[in-house]
Amino acid sequence: MSTDQQDIIHFIYAEAALIDAQKFTEWLDLYTEDALYWMPLEFDQTEEHLTTSLMYEDKLLLTVRINRLQGHRTYSQKPRSRCHHLLQTPEILEINDDEVKTKTAFHYTETRNDEQFTLVGWVEHTLKRASDGEKPGALKILRKRVNLLNPEAAHSNIQLFV
Amino acid sequence: MGKIDIDGLVRPGGREIHRDVFTDQDIFQQEMKTVFRRTWVYVGHDSQVQNKGDFYTTTIGNQPVIMVRHTDDQIQVLLNRCPHKGVKLVEDTNGSTGKFFRCPYHAWSFKTDGSPLGIPFNKGYEETGFDTSCAKKGMCKVSNVQNYRGFIFARLSDEGESFEDFFTGSLSSIDNMIDRSPEGRLEVVGKPLRYMHKCNWKMLVDNQTDTCHPMIAHESSAGTIKRVWKSVQDETLSKPMVVELVLPFMSSYDDFEKMGIRTWDNGHGHTGVSGSIHSDYSDIDGYYGQMVDAYGKDRAESIMGETRHNTCYFPNMMVKGATQTLRLFIPIAANKTIVESWIFRLVGAPDTFLKRTAMYNRIINAPTSIVGHDDLEMYERAQEGLSVDANPWVNLQRHYREDELGGEQLHPGTSEAQMRNHYVNWARYMSTEDNS
């Protein structure tokens, strides 16, 4: 495996680790300004805008989410939730000079009070290499699509990030 | 189960409600036998079963049903069990069954109006008395079904008000949602959001007309959106659609007070009589012209100018015409409810409407929605808090006045009159005996 491929795989692990550590500001820094976080409602959904999704969020909404999690009147986070990602080795689907596509199987667990639930599925990342800035070539997330195994099921609150 | 003392549960005028109404499983069972049998419960939309043989499966209260388009193009509502040994005939939520249902267990078959079609090797039933059995009659069918402009309602009981007497003027909210289509037609889009709530279904009904909670309970979500938007705001940018949808949740008590509430007989009512949190959405290009062409200027403006916010239909449905959303509060147990949130396309209108509707649904109604998280936290804390024996009463006295209910009446926008309307009628239906 090339160093480049290793870096990509470590990047995917590091993203999940930041969520689990609840370092949300650092986590959101991994996303480009025009990034999109999508969790479809239907298993093989292709439509993005003209049907319901569970999440379809730009950086503004993701920023709202991470601010809300810290809010002193965010009662659904009193007490706080915790989460854990168990990832399979990311599969690199496409790799070229400016963009990388990966697919990663996950088991995601979220807990709060005495409740704990697990979501299973695959996450598809589209990563972009920075062309300039401090670290040329550094990876950023342009798009993250979370495909749950059971997106249509009657879930209770899913409060953190898969 | 002893006889339930309904009068002891709902104090006069619906001003105080005993906690057992939310927590007691015997009361829940009684609701299934009365409230959900005696009233016209929403089953589904006819766009879900467009062709003959198409079906959709759901529940009415705790009763599994199949909504199916019969060979005569009429929509039938059948109880989802084989008359033989009780096997559910249809397990899929949607599909087409062709001209008949076939039980997977012993291949008994039934036409799509439930009537018996065939039993294999049926000579074994000769002279057994089978001819007079329940099984011989075929699938049980709900005889009181109404297709109101595409919205299918069913009343399980043979007794109860007629469709028109049950809904009276409240149908105007469904009318308005449909009339917003230049073709006067809606279509269900996609699957519904399904959201598990560990609380009683009536807490969700109450919440739909609870105008004193958004600025408090949703400070964490809507308030944060307001703050974040302000901090990044670029005067050259127009307000993003999502900000436009969520900011009105932070409207003041005074704003909500002025919006008003309207109640109708039999437990129906709505918020947003004059102005609502949906009033100030941006115009969508081309739509005004389409509407004027379809309806004429005056009628088009009156349809588009309708500001209704949430309309509650007794017992367990809410319709939001301005965002073409329908929510069902599906009772599973005294402390368990599944909320389904459905969206519609305004047939003939620009796609931007559907984009806004789909956005509203995921931002507000999803299990991943931060607004939903705020609300669910309150319901589940209430469900737990009601275990306190020292005070068993839920208080609904805000803006109470005598003779506030009956016919069509208006109330201040922060009144709990529609909640009282719900419980006064709930108590009435709970006291009915069902002999059918």
Ligand SMILES: [Fe+2]
């Ligand atoms: Fe709410």
